[in-house]
Amino acid sequence: MDIRKFVQWVNSKTINYPQAIEEYARDTRAVERAMSVVPYLFFFLLFTAFSATAQWFSRPPFSSALFDPRITIFWAGYVSFDTAVHIACGLFLVGSCMGSLFFNRRWARALAFFGLFQYHAFMSSFGAPEHNLLVFVYPLLFCIFLPDIWRKKETTQLERKKFLVGFIGIQVYIGLIYSLAGLSKLVRGTQALVHGTANFLAPDAFALHIANWLPSTGGDSLFGPFIVAHPYVGWPLFLGMLYFQFFTLVAVFRPALHWMWGVFLISFYILNYFTMNIFYVDTFFLIAALFLNSPFEKGFTWRERCGAMPLIGLLFRRTR
């Protein structure tokens, strides 16, 4: 195989990031789509803030026994636990309200970030990290730096470019965390393979995960027992999940894959729930907003989508 041609082919599937921003910034539809996504992040945050507050005042998820305040909420060490709950929920609610009402102003987006940041620190102060809300912390931080172009009748090319770079930053963060999750499975799995212990290539890897996980949480699932009994059904699902997770960061830089990866990432959470009873729903919204509704989606054909898939795309190259 000619290495140079192969590298050219790989590059042709991956956007030349700075150059692509120039092109997308000239596309009014892409810019408006990106602009329309941001307010919905704040609307969803408001919904989350109300749900979280309601939970604290009806069925508190934690009690003071496990409370060990993080450094970022040092103030919680100087007030009673009940007061800390009120302050954390209050900051989250006020911040997300302001963010929803005035998403087109930087100070409001900064306030929304601060409220979430404080509430996330509060929820991370009970002995275990809070992953659900963290997926919003970095995106909201990036939102602060977006230019306030919603309020302008005319925008410059530079403002539009800056906005799209900020938007890509949010997508990159999401892509990065999935790719890290996939990379760790591959590295640890390869180490296990070398040492001859259980690894991700074993046909019953997913069945073993389910059988080991479900009893430890005291939970049950609809399809978990079926996959434990029929490991070969779970094998392709597990390998597919690894593939999609690992290449999510690559997919961020291949617009033809955004929609497909959005579908996968949402399916991944549905599968997780029905097999391992892991309920992790907040991320659904973020995935849908950033990938299913990606501003960089240009109505690609199926051949273009499949051809852009890492490794698998090679098959489509040869059949042309």
Place this chain on the structure above:
Amino acid sequence: MSDDAHADRGYRILVASVPVFIVTYFLLAGFQPLFGFGSGAEKYLLYHWYVFTYVPSHEEVTYDAFVIERAGKPIAPVPLTDSDDLLFDEWRNRPYYTERIRRLGDAIVRQSERVESDRAAIEHHVTHGPITYEVREIRYDPIRKFFAGDILSARTVATFETH
């Protein structure tokens, strides 16, 4: 420097910040625990999302704690996490306690200095009177245990009395 040049420079810095962010986050959050440096524990705000990296084998080892005496009176052994002796807030606490007990058992077997701190972390949440509990090492095949509840072997590695 003209305004245009200044703006262009700012934009180029912004563009470069995306790959810089990827590399920095990976090095700070992901690299160390993945390649065996550092504690492997997730750092606050720099979570590495390394979940389910270990594929269980057909012979797993875990640790569980069983209450065997309450207020000096022997009782039929009951798992600590299924008993009323621990302060349970919600279902979210169960994995917390399970992991704590597993860490304690691991520390006992390895004769680690962590034993006392892990013990204290668990006993801090025991709500009712003094209890005596055993920490047992349990070997099991996850699939056999899942369907039939079978375990391969169990042995007591330590017995503690709460203060």
